[in-house]
Amino acid sequence: MNFIKKLFNNKSDEKVHNQFTKFGPGTFENKALLDINIMVKAVKIKTSPEFTNELVEFLANTIKDKVKVKGIIFATKDLTGESSIEFEQIKNAMGVKKHIVDTELTKEQILEACSKFPYNSINLSFETEYGKLKIKEKAPKSGKPGKGDKEPKANYCVLTTTDKSILEDYAFDIDQPFKKAFIKHTMVIDEIIVPDEYKNDFAKARLNAIRKGKIIRYLTVDEIKSEKETNFKV
Structure with missing residues (x-):
C-alpha cells in the first residue's frame, strides 16, 4: 500500500x-x-519523486532470480561498506555522492538497500515479468x-x-x-x-x-x- x-x-x-x-x-x-x-x-x-523508493521496493518483490539494474543511489556519504551492491563507481557532485549501479541484482540486494537507506533516493530502473520501472537518474527536486x-x-x-x-x-x-x-x-x-x-x-x-x-x-x-x-x- x-x-x-x-x-x-x-x-x-x-x-x-x-x-x-x-x-x-x-x-x-x-x-x-x-x-x-x-x-x-x-x-x-x-x-x-516521492514514490521512488516504494516503487523500487514494490517491483523488486517480483524478481525471481536476478535482473539487470541500472541507476543511481544518491547519498551524502559513501555507502560501499554498508551495501551488498557492487557500485560501478561513485561520483561526487555538490556534496552528493552518486552511487552508480549497472549490474545484475537479486531481490534481496535491492530490498536491503531500500531497508538500510530509507532517507536516500534509490533510483534504480529494471524490468521483471510483472512490469518495467524507469526512474530518472537525477537527484529529486521539489x-x-x-x-x-x-x-x-x-x-x-x-x-x-x-x-x-x-x-x-x-x-x-x-x-x-x-x-x-x-x-x-x-x-x-x-x-x-x-x-x-x-x-x-x-x-x-x-x-x-x-x-x-x-x-x-x-x-x-x-x-x-x-x-x-x-x-x-x-
Whole structure:
C-alpha cells in the first residue's frame, strides 16, 4: 500500500513518517503527483519523486532470480561498506555522492538497500515479468507548478504493467472505469511535536518529530475534477 493510501486509511508507519521528515510548518503544493493512463493491455503510472523508493521496493518483490539494474543511489556519504551492491563507481557532485549501479541484482540486494537507506533516493530502473520501472537518474527536486493552465509534470518515475489491479493502490478512490487520471496533493503541516529527548539535537529532531496536519487530494479523472482531504499525525 502506497503512503498516500495509508494516510487516507488513517494508517501510519515508519515509511509514511519518513515521507514527512523534510517538511517544516507550512503548506506544500504539487506533492505526490500521479499521472495514470489505462491502455488496452497495460497500465502506465507516472509519478513525482516521492514514490521512488516504494516503487523500487514494490517491483523488486517480483524478481525471481536476478535482473539487470541500472541507476543511481544518491547519498551524502559513501555507502560501499554498508551495501551488498557492487557500485560501478561513485561520483561526487555538490556534496552528493552518486552511487552508480549497472549490474545484475537479486531481490534481496535491492530490498536491503531500500531497508538500510530509507532517507536516500534509490533510483534504480529494471524490468521483471510483472512490469518495467524507469526512474530518472537525477537527484529529486521539489515539485514545480505547471505553466499556465497546465498541470505540473509527473515524469520522474514510470511504471508500466499489465496488472490492472495496481489501480486499487494508486487510484484507490476512483470507483468508475477511466482512461486517464491526474492526481496531485497539497500537504499542510500545522504542528510539529519534537520528543523531549531530541530537542537539543536538530538533526534527530527533524527525523523523529511528529507532524500534524492535513493532506488535500486533487483528482482529474477523464477531465472531471474533484477533491478530498484527511487529517494526519505521522
